[in-house]
Amino acid sequence: MSKFFQYLRTQTFRNNLITAIIVIALFVFTVFFVLRSYTRHGENIKVPELTNMSLKEAINTLESNGFRYQIDSVYQTDATPGTIIDQDPGPGSNVKTNRTIYITMITMTPPFVNFPEVREMTYLEARAMIGNYELKIADTIYIPDIARDVVLDVKYGGEKLLAGQEIPKGSSVSLVLGNGMGDSEVLVPDLSGLTLDEATFSIRGSSLTLGSVNYMGYITDSLSATVVSQTPIPDSTKKVSIGTPINIALSN
Template sequence: MSLIEFIKNKVFWKHIGIISIVFISILILVFIGLNFYTRHGSEYQMPNIEGHFVDEMNEIEGMKNFELIVMDSIYTPGEHEGKIISQDPKEGAKVKKGRKVYVIVTSSKGENIPMPNCKDQSVRSAVNQLTNVGLRIGKFIFNIGDFNNVVVGQRYKGRSIDEGMEIQRGEEIDLVVEMNQERYTTDMPNIIGLTEPEAEKKLWEASLNVGNKEFEGKKDIIHSRVVSFYPNNTSVTKGTTISIKFMNDTKPSYKEKAKSFRMAEPVVVEESPTNQIIDDFE
């Protein structure tokens, strides 16, 4: 049989058809297998879980597709334990089913930590050291000297506390600060739009004390943001106590209220805060 006659033979084309069907079937099975293995096409939009509690995850739509991993907990005074304050991936991200979602949550108990050394440091450096390990600033006490804004003492509940001594995370430390008489004012930081921890740290870094805090609506570590503060002068005396008002940023009126806040001109202060002199600091 010649080649041309063989090609024209029905049996030849029948075999070609069978081979083609088998080849296409194999390709389809391979693609199905790859699709199943890589979960291709099963991407889900990551919901916002910040502000919710870990035990609420089963109630949030879409969270059954992911695995929740608690990476860290931060002691937050006034907050219930297990509240999510940070998530990764963020809200809106496209992620595959079964993806691990890493979160940081609040803790109601402060663990014991060694007290850091804040002496002979600038106020900013001391504040960063304390807040980085979960401690807070109670108040600033000023002492007249040759230097400006240098920490010369650290106190806990009225007593000097040395480096390395155990203290519970979340406790307040008073800083004794040396300053000269020529420089006793500081620029008032604009804390509008900041969360409570962010606003507190900004004020502490400026050698200012945190006073009364008013929350319009329920306090929320993530969504409660500063909409006003007082005194609202552009320049204030170091050691001034600042009162803060917060509003939930999910409220429709939040942006308008925050934008309406205005700083006032500085007030001339005759009396220096260095009248809070201490004589027995170590």
């Protein structure tokens, strides 16, 4: 042990210690310098704002700033196709050059969806269903039908749209609904040759009313008398309002 302490007091030990300190210092300095150069210490740049840019503008901006990029796309109703809506890292973030920036754009072509079955649904039910498929209602058309506010038909681009048919997401469709009143006008039935009971049944079945009843000539049996004239007369091109009275004349 005494020889060890004696060695510590020698010039040789001091020279070796100084050499070791210098070597360690040089090693630490070299490592620090290399790491500083490798990580480009202090050379951070800010990520530019890309949202609302067109895809072409965003790519030019990233490339001119030394960034790489990856593109994803989504569909949004009422959004402009081809524009950037999101980015990661966000604008203003300090990153190294050559960093990959992830951008999300609105797809240029909307995806297709299978139109759901909405016939026989109420308007409110159909509207909710159509909205769930990210479609829109362009117009509502009411036609005479006893089912009020019930979907009777669906049209897309003026053509009948069937359940399961593919249309672009975000498209607008028109709904044909019943007005709850049925036909407000009907054709006049031809009552010629009918007895009074038969004519009455036909008139009521057409949602019309029996007007005046006249007998012409000598009537031997009123029950067997048949209609020989009526007003208004039947006309396949003309309708009358529901409840219109039909006047008839009968004869044997």
